Amino acid sequence: MDLSNPLAGSASPYGGERVGTGWRVALTIAVVFVLLTTAGWTAVQNQHRLPSPREAALSTWAESALEGRPLPDPEARPAEVRRFFRSLSTNEQRGLAEEHPLIVGNLNGVPVRLRYEANRLALQRAVGVERKRKTDERLTEAGQHDAGRRVNRFTSLLEGDRQILAFDPTGRGRAAEVFGNLEKADRVSVVVPGVDTELLTFERTQLKYTAPVGMAQAVYDRGRSQAPEVDSATIAWADYTAPRGVGMSAATGDLADDGATRLNELLRALPGDSTVALMCHSYGSVVCGIAGPRSPARVTDVVVAGSPGMRLDSASELGGSRRLWAMRAQGDWIADVPHLNFGGIGHGADPAEPGFGAHRLATANSSGHTAYFEPGTGALANLAAVGTGSYDSTTSR
Numbered sequence: 001m002d003l004s005n006p007l008a009g010s011a012s013p014y015g016g017e018r019v020g021t022g023w024r025v026a027l028t029i030a031v032v033f034v035l036l037t038t039a040g041w042t043a044v045q046n047q048h049r050l051p052s053p054r055e056a057a058l059s060t061w062a063e064s065a066l067e068g069r070p071l072p073d074p075e076a077r078p079a080e081v082r083r084f085f086r087s088l089s090t091n092e093q094r095g096l097a098e099e100h101p102l103i104v105g106n107l108n109g110v111p112v113r114l115r116y117e118a119n120r121l122a123l124q125r126a127v128g129v130e131r132k133r134k135t136d137e138r139l140t141e142a143g144q145h146d147a148g149r150r151v152n153r154f155t156s157l158l159e160g161d162r163q164i165l166a167f168d169p170t171g172r173g174r175a176a177e178v179f180g181n182l183e184k185a186d187r188v189s190v191v192v193p194g195v196d197t198e199l200l201t202f203e204r205t206q207l208k209y210t211a212p213v214g215m216a217q218a219v220y221d222r223g224r225s226q227a228p229e230v231d232s233a234t235i236a237w238a239d240y241t242a243p244r245g246v247g248m249s250a251a252t253g254d255l256a257d258d259g260a261t262r263l264n265e266l267l268r269a270l271p272g273d274s275t276v277a278l279m280c281h282s283y284g285s286v287v288c289g290i291a292g293p294r295s296p297a298r299v300t301d302v303v304v305a306g307s308p309g310m311r312l313d314s315a316s317e318l319g320g321s322r323r324l325w326a327m328r329a330q331g332d333w334i335a336d337v338p339h340l341n342f343g344g345i346g347h348g349a350d351p352a353e354p355g356f357g358a359h360r361l362a363t364a365n366s367s368g369h370t371a372y373f374e375p376g377t378g379a380l381a382n383l384a385a386v387g388t389g390s391y392d393s394t395t396s397r
Contacts, residue, residue: 054170057102064100066092071100074107078269081109097121106166106239108269112182119164126169127154149200156203166239173199174240176266177213179220180233188274189223189234189387191216191373192263194282195250197242207370212236215373219279222375222384230388233274237266243283250283251345253290253311260291267296277301277387281372282334285310286347292318301325301386304358305372305379306334309347315357325386326351326358327379327397329366361386362395 064071072084085093093111097104097118104110105118133139133147150169157164157175166176182188193212203213216236223232240259243250267276276299280288288302289310302318303325304310315324328335339350351358364378372379378395385393 052170054102054168057100061100061103066096071096072107072109074103076109078109078265081107082269085110085114101125102168105164106168108265112163112165112178112271115165116163119167120158122167122169123154123158123164126167127151127158129169130154153200153202165235168239169199172241172244173202174238175199175202175236176239177202177216177236178233179217179236181231182233182235183271185231185233185272185274187223187230187232187277187387187389188270189216189219189232189277189279189383190237190263190267191219191234192237192259192278192280192284192287193242194284195243196245197238198244199238202236202238209373209375210370212238215279215281218373218375218380219383219387222380223388226381226384226393227388227390230390232388234387235266237263239266240287253286253344253347256283256286256290256311259287260294263287263291264295267299270298274298275300275389277303277389279303279383279387280305280307282306282308282369285351289318289347289351292322295319295322300389303327303361303383303386304351305329305383306332306369307347307351308334308337309339309341309349310351311341311348312351313349314355315351324351324356324358325361325382325394326356327361327363327372327382328352329363329368329371329379331367332369334369359394360397362397364395 058074061071061074072081093114094117097114098121101118101122105115105122130147130150134144134151136144139147157167163178164175165178166174168174191212193215197212201211204211208214209218213236216234220232220234223230223234240262241255243255249255270276278288278299278301280303285304285307286309288304289312292302297320299322301323305327306329307326312318318324338346339348340346341348349356352360354360361382362378363372366372366374366377366379371377373383374380382394385391
């Protein structure tokens with residue numbers, strides 16, 4: 001969830017030990033009460049927002065046509081979108097990407113290389129917008145500072161030949177990046193991050209491996225090192241609205257429901273016939289738990305790290321023959337979060353407990369809630385082993 005232990009720094013009934021069932025129930029009820037009494041204030045604060053770039057792009061797309069042919073509905077199935085773009089010439093495809101980069105770059109079923117091109121255009125235009133905002137005197141100093149941070153982030157995403165699979169600057173923003181050749185890969189890993197994920201935290205210079213880009217790059221690099229014979233690719237997937245902080249949105253499944261739908265849309269649109277492993281950290285495991293029973297058959301493995309629960313009662317509920325793997329590092333404070341569901345608050349059973357039915361993976365040299373993707377750790381080695389299908393290389397706890 002977030003980068004620090006939200007239970008630290010105050011008197012605690014736990015006494016440094018794991019919470020008993022009675023305390024878990026009491027804590028859950030207390031959290032529900034506090035969150036419900038503050039949620040109304042939060043909702044009021046969020047009622048007013050600036051017009052969405054995404055909404056403007058959708059409106060222009062809906063009003064456009066290509067030589068009299070209507071453009072695909074953005075909600076169309078990936079197969080329908082794929083057929084439409086296959087019917088176009090290269091010049092026609094690039095023309096649509098140039099005219100509608102925010103749609104083409106995020107439309108499942110569009111050829112991935114065209115999505116990369118479209119998102120590069122969208123990023124270039126977004127940099128121009130944010131540079132103007134940096135010096136806009138109508139903005140507060142904080143607003144100008146935020147614009148400067150966005151310029152830096154977008155400029156970074158434009159560096160080199162980065163493969164940006166999704167980019168939407170609306171609000172806190174969404175993004176996805178590919179490492180490796182997604183079209184030729186036999187195995188694809190999708191890293192699904194948790195709380196406080198947005199465009200500004202999509203990658204980090206410090207604490208690199210706590211951000212989606214660092215996580216995915218670490219999995220990809222370790223997989224290539226451990227199993228060079230496997231054609232693999234990894235996606236840093238932050239293309240959903242994650243909760244901000246440990247609050248009501250993190251304690252409920254509403255954002256995870258939407259994230260699960262978006263995740264499955266991506267999975268159905270992946271090119272080729274690769275098999276897929278989902279690597280789900282913290283609240284990301286809630287997203288994966290909801291998505292799992294409806295995921296396409298190409299998803300063979302789900303790994304959860306530092307999970308607050310998956311809104312499932314057992315591994316068998318993932319469906320099919322897909323394998324569930326769970327890891328919990330020493331000192332991870334998520335162990336002290338009540339694994340309950342009380343009136344929709346909380347995410348249910350602990351997938352790291354033996355009775356859940358997951359394969360328990362070792363996390364040697366990992367400590368705390370955010371070190372699972374750190375190079376040199378047993379946790380990362382296990383993630384890479386599952387990602388490349390090298391199951392005999394995994395180590396159990």
